[in-house]
Amino acid sequence: MxxxxxxxxxxxxxxxxxxxxxxxxxxxxxxxxxxxxxxxxxxxxxxxxxxxxxxxxxxxxxxxxxxxxxxxxxxxxxxxxxxxxxxxxxxxxxxxxxxxxxxxxxxxxxxxQRDLEQRLLRHVSPAFAEDPVRVLRVARFAARYAHLGFSVAHETLELMRAMAESGEVDALVAERVWAELVKALGERTPTAFFEVLREAGAMPHLFPELEALFGVPQPPGPHPEIDTGVHTLLVLEQATRLSPSPRVRFAALVHDLGKALTPPESWPRHHGHEKRGLAPLDALCERLKAPKDYRRLASQVMQYHGLCHRALELRPSTLVDLLQRLNALRPQHDLEAFLCACEADARGRTGLEAREYPQADHLRRAREAALSVDAEPFLRQGLSGTALGQAMREARIHAVRSQVCRAGSGP
The missing domain is CATH 3.30.460.10 (Beta Polymerase, domain 2)
Structure with a gap:
C-alpha cells in the first residue's frame, strides 16, 4: 500500500x-x-x-x-x-x-508544474468533457487565481464550449450549481467566474437571467459603461472590495435583473425595473434552490436600491417607511448588508469607482433616530394594534426630522 x-x-x-x-x-x-x-x-x-x-x-x-x-x-x-x-x-x-x-x-x-509556471488552467485529458461540473470548477478556479494572472487554456475553453453546445451542462443539478456559485462569490475575483462562463457559452444554460443583461443599454450620464451586463460585473467587483460576504455579493450581482425586461423602445431608460426584476429573481432562486436569507437580501436590494441612492433627498416619512420595509427597526436586521450592496451599485460605474456614498450614513442616522422612540408612553395611553403602530410611526418621523434632517443632512 x-x-x-x-x-x-x-x-x-x-x-x-x-x-x-x-x-x-x-x-x-x-x-x-x-x-x-x-x-x-x-x-x-x-x-x-x-x-x-x-x-x-x-x-x-x-x-x-x-x-x-x-x-x-x-x-x-x-x-x-x-x-x-x-x-x-x-x-x-x-x-x-x-x-x-x-x-x-x-x-x-x-x-x-509547467502550467503553474505559465499560469494556465488546462484540462488533463478529453475525459474532462464527461463531467459538466468541471465547467463550473474551471470558472471557479479562474475566480480564485485571476489575481495571480491565471487564464483558461484555449483548448480547454474550446472543450467547455462544446460541452455547453451539446447540452451537457444542462444535466447539472441545481444544488451543485448553487454550491459552485456561492464558492465562486467567496473567491478573490468572482467576476472572473462569470467572464469564463460567458467565454465558454455556458451562461445562457446556467444563468440566463444574468446573460440577458449584456447588450442592454443604460443612460450614459449615470452609467458611462452603458452596457447593463458590464455594469453588473462592475457592481460585483465593488461589492467584492466592500464585503467578504457571498450574500452581499449575490445581492449586488442580481440587483438589476429587471433591466433585461425593459421594452427596447424604452431604452436606455429603465423605469420600474426594480419591480420587474422580482420575477426573474424568483425564477433564478427557485431554480437554484437559493436559501431564504440570500433571497430576502437580494429582493430588498433590488426593490429599494434606487430609494437608497436618493436617501439625502427623501422626506422623513419616506425614510422611516423605507427602514420599516427593510425590517431595519428590528433587533435582527440586514441594514448593513443592504447598504453595502447599494454602495457597490453606486460605485460600479466606469470612472465612478471612488465616489463617496454619504447616503449610507444618512440612513444609519435615521435608524438611530427612529429607534430612540420609546413605545412605553403610547402603551400607557392604552394604544395597541394599528393605533399603536401609527403613533409610533408619527413619533419616529418627528425624531428623524429633528435629529437628522434639520441637522443639515437632508430635507
Whole structure:
C-alpha cells in the first residue's frame, strides 16, 4: 500500500499559498484493508475513508468510465491494480493532477508544474468533457487565481464550449450549481467566474437571467459603461472590495435583473425595473434552490436600491417607511448588508469607482433616530394594534426630522 498527498494541497504548496485541507490517495489497497487499519468509510459513490486520528480523507485510487449523462453517470473502478497515474488522469486540471510521495518528491505526469509556471488552467485529458461540473470548477478556479494572472487554456475553453453546445451542462443539478456559485462569490475575483462562463457559452444554460443583461443599454450620464451586463460585473467587483460576504455579493450581482425586461423602445431608460426584476429573481432562486436569507437580501436590494441612492433627498416619512420595509427597526436586521450592496451599485460605474456614498450614513442616522422612540408612553395611553403602530410611526418621523434632517443632512 502506498499513500500520496494529491490535488489542491500540492497545487497551493507549489504556489506558496496556505494549504487549507489535505486529500490523500491510497494505491494498492482495498476497503477491507482500510477498515482493518482503523479508517472509517464515508464514501457514497466511491471508496473514501477518514483517517482514525487526523480525520483527513483518504480515497482509494480509482478510474471512472462515463455511462450516463450528468456528473453522477460514472462507473468507478477502485481495485488495488489502479495506479497513481491512472487516478491523476481522471482529474479536471493539470494543476490539480499532481502528487507528493512520502519523500516529498513530486509526481507530475501531466505537466501541472509547467502550467503553474505559465499560469494556465488546462484540462488533463478529453475525459474532462464527461463531467459538466468541471465547467463550473474551471470558472471557479479562474475566480480564485485571476489575481495571480491565471487564464483558461484555449483548448480547454474550446472543450467547455462544446460541452455547453451539446447540452451537457444542462444535466447539472441545481444544488451543485448553487454550491459552485456561492464558492465562486467567496473567491478573490468572482467576476472572473462569470467572464469564463460567458467565454465558454455556458451562461445562457446556467444563468440566463444574468446573460440577458449584456447588450442592454443604460443612460450614459449615470452609467458611462452603458452596457447593463458590464455594469453588473462592475457592481460585483465593488461589492467584492466592500464585503467578504457571498450574500452581499449575490445581492449586488442580481440587483438589476429587471433591466433585461425593459421594452427596447424604452431604452436606455429603465423605469420600474426594480419591480420587474422580482420575477426573474424568483425564477433564478427557485431554480437554484437559493436559501431564504440570500433571497430576502437580494429582493430588498433590488426593490429599494434606487430609494437608497436618493436617501439625502427623501422626506422623513419616506425614510422611516423605507427602514420599516427593510425590517431595519428590528433587533435582527440586514441594514448593513443592504447598504453595502447599494454602495457597490453606486460605485460600479466606469470612472465612478471612488465616489463617496454619504447616503449610507444618512440612513444609519435615521435608524438611530427612529429607534430612540420609546413605545412605553403610547402603551400607557392604552394604544395597541394599528393605533399603536401609527403613533409610533408619527413619533419616529418627528425624531428623524429633528435629529437628522434639520441637522443639515437632508430635507
Amino acid at each position: 502506498q499513500i500520496f498527498l494529491v490535488g489542491g494541497a500540492v497545487r497551493d504548496r507549489l504556489l506558496g499559498l496556505p494549504v487549507k485541507e489535505r486529500d490523500w490517495v491510497v494505491v494498492g489497497s482495498t476497503p477491507e484493508q482500510m477498515q482493518q487499519l482503523g479508517y472509517r468509510s464515508v464514501g457514497r459513490d466511491f471508496p473514501v475513508f477518514l483517517h482514525p486520528e487526523t480525520r483527513e480523507e483518504y480515497a482509494l485510487a480509482r478510474t471512472e468510465r462515463k455511462t450516463a449523462p450528468g456528473y453522477r453517470g460514472f462507473d468507478v473502478d477502485a481495485l488495488p491494480a489502479v495506479t497513481l497515474e491512472q487516478d491523476l488522469m481522471r482529474r479536471d486540471l493539470t494543476i490539480n493532477a499532481m502528487a507528493l510521495d512520502s519523500e516529498d518528491a513530486i509526481i507530475d505526469p501531466y505537466g501541472g
